[in-house]
Amino acid sequence: MSFIESKKKRPGSFRHIWPNLGRYRIWTLAAAIFGGLEVMLEVLIPMLMSVIVDGGLYREQDFMLRELFPEALIANRDRFVLTVGIIMVIVACCSMACGILSARCSAVASQGFAKNLRANLLGKIQDFSFANTDHFTTSSLITRATTDVNTVRNTMQQFLRTLIRSPFMVLMATVMAFTISPHLAVIFLISIPFLAGVLAILMKIGQPRFRKMLQKMDSMNRAVQENLISSRVVKAYVRGDYESERFRGTAEDLRQATLSSSRLFTLTGPIQMSILWGCTIVLLLLGGREIIFRTTGLLTGELVSLVSYTTQAVNALTMLTWLIMALSRAHASLVRINEVLDETVDITDGPSDAVVEDGSVDFEDVCFSYSGDPDKLALRHITVHINSGETIGIIGGTGEGKSTLVNLIPRFYDTLSGTVRVGGRDVRDYTLEHLRDGVSMVLQNGALFSGTIAQNLRWGNANATQEQLREACAIACADEFIDRFPDGYETVLEQNAANLSGGQKQRLRIARAIVKQPKILILDDSTSAVDMATDEHIRRALKTAMPGSTKIIIAQRIASILSCDRIIVLHEGELSDVGTHAELMERSQIYRDVYDSQMREEGEQHGQS
Numbered sequence: 011m012s013f014i015e016s017k018k019k020r021p022g023s024f025r026h027i028w029p030n031l032g033r034y035r036i037w038t039l040a041a042a043i044f045g046g047l048e049v050m051l052e053v054l055i056p057m058l059m060s061v062i063v064d065g066g067l068y069r070e071q072d073f074m075l076r077e078l079f080p081e082a083l084i085a086n087r088d089r090f091v092l093t094v095g096i097i098m099v100i101v102a103c104c105s106m107a108c109g110i111l112s113a114r115c116s117a118v119a120s121q122g123f124a125k126n127l128r129a130n131l132l133g134k135i136q137d138f139s140f141a142n143t144d145h146f147t148t149s150s151l152i153t154r155a156t157t158d159v160n161t162v163r164n165t166m167q168q169f170l171r172t173l174i175r176s177p178f179m180v181l182m183a184t185v186m187a188f189t190i191s192p193h194l195a196v197i198f199l200i201s202i203p204f205l206a207g208v209l210a211i212l213m214k215i216g217q218p219r220f221r222k223m224l225q226k227m228d229s230m231n232r233a234v235q236e237n238l239i240s241s242r243v244v245k246a247y248v249r250g251d252y253e254s255e256r257f258r259g260t261a262e263d264l265r266q267a268t269l270s271s272s273r274l275f276t277l278t279g280p281i282q283m284s285i286l287w288g289c290t291i292v293l294l295l296l297g298g299r300e301i302i303f304r305t306t307g308l309l310t311g312e313l314v315s316l317v318s319y320t321t322q323a324v325n326a327l328t329m330l331t332w333l334i335m336a337l338s339r340a341h342a343s344l345v346r347i348n349e350v351l352d353e354t355v356d357i358t359d360g361p362s363d364a365v366v367e368d369g370s371v372d373f374e375d376v377c378f379s380y381s382g383d384p385d386k387l388a389l390r391h392i393t394v395h396i397n398s399g400e401t402i403g404i405i406g407g408t409g410e411g412k413s414t415l416v417n418l419i420p421r422f423y424d425t426l427s428g429t430v431r432v433g434g435r436d437v438r439d440y441t442l443e444h445l446r447d448g449v450s451m452v453l454q455n456g457a458l459f460s461g462t463i464a465q466n467l468r469w470g471n472a473n474a475t476q477e478q479l480r481e482a483c484a485i486a487c488a489d490e491f492i493d494r495f496p497d498g499y500e501t502v503l504e505q506n507a508a509n510l511s512g513g514q515k516q517r518l519r520i521a522r523a524i525v526k527q528p529k530i531l532i533l534d535d536s537t538s539a540v541d542m543a544t545d546e547h548i549r550r551a552l553k554t555a556m557p558g559s560t561k562i563i564i565a566q567r568i569a570s571i572l573s574c575d576r577i578i579v580l581h582e583g584e585l586s587d588v589g590t591h592a593e594l595m596e597r598s599q600i601y602r603d604v605y606d607s608q609m610r611e612e613g614e615q616h617g618q619s
């Protein structure tokens with residue numbers, strides 16, 4: 011793709027800003043208006059200063075004063091200085107008030123913008139299919155929704171203050187300087203492009219350094235997240251020292267990258283001051299000569315205000331450069347946020363408003379690939395019919411495609427080719443809400459949320475009665491441990507349900523899925539942490555308590571699926587066989603091998619004990 015083509019296709023980086031400002035647009039506008047007013051008042055101050063010096067102290071401007079002030083006031087020098095001084099204080103106070111209001115409005119606007127942006131980001135991520143999430147990775151999505159949004163918000167707050175203020179200040183100061191002395195104002199005007207040029211060079215050098223710094227920040231965030239999420243594993247493997255060393259490495263990289271980019275910022279101060287003092291000296295030299303030798307009509311106070319305008323303009327220009335530097339940093343974050351907002355969600359609602367009416371499932375010549383590449387299939391030409399109300403087991407070695415197959419039922423992923431039908435209807439016809447309302451999936455390590463046990467159980471069915479919760483927990487064998495807690499169903503779960511054992515969590519997840527009363531219940535290796543007797547009890551209870559629901563059970567332990575109506579044997583992503591235990595023992599070599607090896611292992615364990 012040519013550069014021009016790629017440029018054409020890339021939409022503007024700032025396009026999501028205006029829509030995300032929402033009802034805070036008015037605050038944005040107010041920030042700009044107050045910023046403008048602040049500048050207009052601020053540029054009056056040097057002019058008033060010159061009036062005090064020339065009219066009050068040296069009386070060199072009588073002709074002008076007579077036009078501006080009453081005769082009686084001018085005649086009394088003390089009163090004149092006091093009156094103009096008071097006006098100056100009032101102007102300064104009004105300018106300060108406008109400055110405060112502008113800062114306040116830009117803070118409200120940028121905070122509101124960040125809130126809207128985060129909500130939109132989260133909404134978009136909620137709509138993501140598993141494939142979309144895989145594309146970004148979870149840790150990167152977290153960094154984008156936190157660090158990147160913060161960077162954009164901070165810059166926006168500065169931006170709203172500075173963007174109006176600084177160019178306006180440079181313009182106003184230049185106009186005022188020209189009205190005082192056009193030829194002296196040229197000196198100050200020459201310094202502006204010079205300063206802008208030097209700062210532009212600094213920015214050009216700074217941009218790649220900023221990008222590098224952000225990349226290092228990403229690495230450090232990733233290291234922090236991985237360590238926090240996996241802190242138990244780190245401890246279990248006694249990898250604390252290794253992880254600390256790794257973290258120190260990433261922190262050191264970030265320190266160096268930050269220092270390298272901030273070195274440029276430290277240069278802007280001295281450069282700005284050199285230009286400012288250089289201009290002041292030249293102005294005082296030339297202006298002083300004009301006053302002493304009276305070659306022009308320049309007055310002492312006017313020279314003082316000329317120097318003040320130079321200071322104001324140079325300061326404003328420096329602020330603008332700082333802002334542009336910050337913008338280049340925020341731009342990198344904005345691009346990352348845009349990538350999420352612009353991601354095409356590949357799984358969306360189907361056209362039909364139908365709900366899942368029965369739990370039959372059909373796989374018709376289904377092929378699936380995680381990468382979308384037909385040469386890298388995780389599932390190959392699977393065709394199988396599951397009756398409504400049937401209990402069906404799925405068995406196969408690790409990585410053979412068991413989870414992948416069941417993930418296609420609630421459309422966590424879509425097939426590459428072939429069709430999946432639920433209740434006789436293509437899953438792509440349903441809305442996602444209706445389809446997923448009809449399907450409950452219990453994952454081996456699915457999440458439980460902070461809150462009470464009852465709140466967690468009601469996740470899939472907010473209106474479930476206490477009696478329904480009890481029934482579900484009885485089926486999942488969760489009632490016995492919940493009843494032992496002093497607060498029973500109101501027991502508060504800590505983050506990741508850290509106050510429950512692995513087996514307790516699994517039973518609670520099964521109970522949560524049952525509370526939903528789904529047409530299809532999928533248990534993906536979800537009893538691996540419970541003992542054999544409890545596992546057996548759960549399966550029997552499920553059969554009798556949910557007769558109308560289809561139960562699909564993936565299990566590593568063959569004992570967990572022996573009593574299923576039928577068992578699917580998966581091998582290398584292909585359907586190797588399907589039948590009852592007895593049928594498979596007769597005709598499936600793979601099934602017999604798994605059965606024999608597991609029964610032998612079990613026998614050996616019994617023998618040892």
Ligand SMILES: Nc1ncnc2c1ncn2[C@@H]1O[C@H](COP(=O)(O)OP(=O)(O)OP(=O)(O)O)[C@@H](O)[C@H]1O
Pocket residue numbers: 144380381388406407408409410411412413414415
């Ligand atoms: N999100 C993913 N992205 C890319 N490849 C994946 C993803 N999830 C699984 N795979 C690959 O797809 C294949 C099937 O994985 P799947 O999880 O379905 O196996 P499984 O039979 O359920 O294994 P296990 O019993 O170990 O859970 C594996 O080769 C796996 O590496």
